[in-house]
Structure formats: structure tokens, C-alpha cells
Amino acid sequence: MDPLTDPIVRSEMNRAWLDSVADDPTSRHEEGGYIVVNADGKFAVERWPRGERSRLTPPLPDVNNCYNGNVVVAAFHTHPNPSPDEQGRLWEQGPSESDRRWHMRQRLRGFVIGRTYVYEIDATGRVVNLGKREEAL
Amino acid sequence: MPLLLNPLLEGLDVARQAAADVVHRDDEVTVDDQGDRWVFAFTPRGNVLGGGASITVAKDDLRVLTVIRGQ
Numbered sequence: 001m002d003p004l005t006d007p008i009v010r011s012e013m014n015r016a017w018l019d020s021v022a023d024d025p026t027s028r029h030e031e032g033g034y035i036v037v038n039a040d041g042k043f044a045v046e047r048w049p050r051g052e053r054s055r056l057t058p059p060l061p062d063v064n065n066c067y068n069g070n071v072v073v074a075a076f077h078t079h080p081n082p083s084p085d086e087q088g089r090l091w092e093q094g095p096s097e098s099d100r101r102w103h104m105r106q107r108l109r110g111f112v113i114g115r116t117y118v119y120e121i122d123a124t125g126r127v128v129n130l131g132k133r134e135e136a137l
Numbered sequence: 138m139p140l141l142l143n144p145l146l147e148g149l150d151v152a153r154q155a156a157a158d159v160v161h162r163d164d165e166v167t168v169d170d171q172g173d174r175w176v177f178a179f180t181p182r183g184n185v186l187g188g189g190a191s192i193t194v195a196k197d198d199l200r201v202l203t204v205i206r207g208q
Contacts, residue, residue: 030187030208054159054208055187077186079208089206096187096207097180 003035003043003074004111004130010137012045013076017113017133019050022080030056032077036070044070054081054091058102075103076111093117100125113137145175148199152177152192155201159190174202 003009016031030051038044046067048058061072077099081091093114103110104125111130112119118136120128130136145168153160156179164179174195181188189207194200 032186051187054206055181055185057185060184079187081206081208083205090204091206091208092191096189097178098189098207099186101180102184102186 001043004136006043009035009043009045012047013111013113014137016047016076017078017080017137020078020080022078022082022115025086028080029053030078030080032056032058032075034058034061034067034070034072035074035076036067036072038070043073046070048077051077055098060106072108074109074111075106076113079112079114082115094119094129095121095127100127144196144199148175148194148196149177151199151201152179152194155192155194155204156190156206159188159206161188164189173197180207 016033019031020029021027033045033047036044036046056077061067065072079093083091083093085091095112099112100121103121103123107123109123110121113133116133118130118133120130160179161181164181167178169176174193177192179189187208191205193202195202
């Protein structure tokens with residue numbers, strides 16, 4: 001089953017986007033988390049500590065690919081910076097090279113929530129645009 | 138008269154300064170030679186999502202043509 005069809009996962013991803021305060025030039029920052037399967041076999045989300053303006057350092061799963069005791073099946077994070085931003089700086093909207101590398105290294109599927117679109121990165125680093133954020137989530 | 142001994146390193150230095158807010162000293166750096174310009178790509182190493190930048194610098198006068206920050 002695709003985690004993006006799960007209402008709890010979608011709700012948590014939307015919440016992460018709101019927590020990124022993308023419309024606030026001084027406070028916008030990255031948020032993210034793991035999509036896990038809990039002991040009941042249901043999807044759940046384990047959020048990561050708050051990131052910085054344009055990067056974050058995810059806590060890693062354990063050797064059994066578990067995080068807080070739940071099996072990690074995917075990850076997601078936000079890209080809150082507009083392009084151009086209020087200072088005229090351009091920001092890549094889709095997954096960055098370090099995003100692709102991280103997912104390849106972890107062999108983990110993931111989602112990037114951008115201002116306009118949601119992107120999927122598969123475990124080989126391939127990127128697919130899943131469509132507009134309001135529709136994909 | 139100063140001599141420019143290594144234009145590529147000068148270009149790299151210009152690129153670093155152009156995105157000093159997102160480029161870190163230990164980022165991996167690659168350069169794509171595109172004839173009249175270089176495209177420097179800075180990619181963070183290790184357990185990091187986002188960061189880095191792609192910076193285009195003109196070879197003739199070391200002008201910064203574009204800076205695209207990663208996130």
C-alpha cells in the first residue's frame with residue numbers, strides 16, 4: 001500500500017509543511033520525518049528534530065531499520081524556501097543532490113514537500129514529480 | 138603586475154564567496170567546464186539532507202552568473 005494514500009500520513013506531512021512556516025522569511029526552516037509501520041501494521045509518522053533554513057540532519061534508523069521501535073518504510077522532508085526569495089536568492093525547488101544521495105545511501109524511498117509540488121525519490125535516487133502539493137497531499 | 142596562476146582556483150574562491158551562507162568548507166566540490174564558464178557544484182557530505190549550491194562563474198572576468206542554492 002502506498003503511504004500517500006493513508007490519511008494519517010498525509011495529515012502528518014501537511015502538518016510538517018505548516019510547521020516549516022514557509023511564508024515567514026525569518027523563521028522558515030525544514031521539517032521532516034520517517035513514515036513507519038507500527039506493531040499494528042498501520043502507517044504512522046515519526047517526526048525528526050527541527051531542521052535549518054535549507055538543510056537538516058535526520059536521526060538514523062537502527063541496524064534493524066527501526067526508529068523508535070517501528071519499521072521505517074519511507075522518509076519525507078520539506079523545502080520551504082521560495083525561488084526567488086525576499087532577498088532575490090534562487091533556491092532549488094526539487095530534491096537536491098544531497099537529498100538523492102541520502103536516499104540512495106539509506107536505500108529508502110522518500111518524499112520532498114515543496115512550495116508547489118511534491119516529489120518522490122526512490123531508493124536508487126530517481127526523482128518523480130507527484131503533482132501539486134495541495135492535490136498530492 | 139599580478140599574474141593569475143590558476144584561474145580555476147580563483148573561480149572556485151569566487152563561487153564559495155557567492156554562496157557563503159550555504160556552502161561549507163568540507164562540501165564535496167565538482168566543476169563542469171562549459172566553455173566560457175564553470176559550473177561549480179557544492180554538495181554536503183555525510184548524513185545531511187539539503188544544503189549545497191550550484192554556482193556559475195564566467196571564465197573571462199570571474200563574474201558570478203547564477204547562484205542556485207540547494208535545500
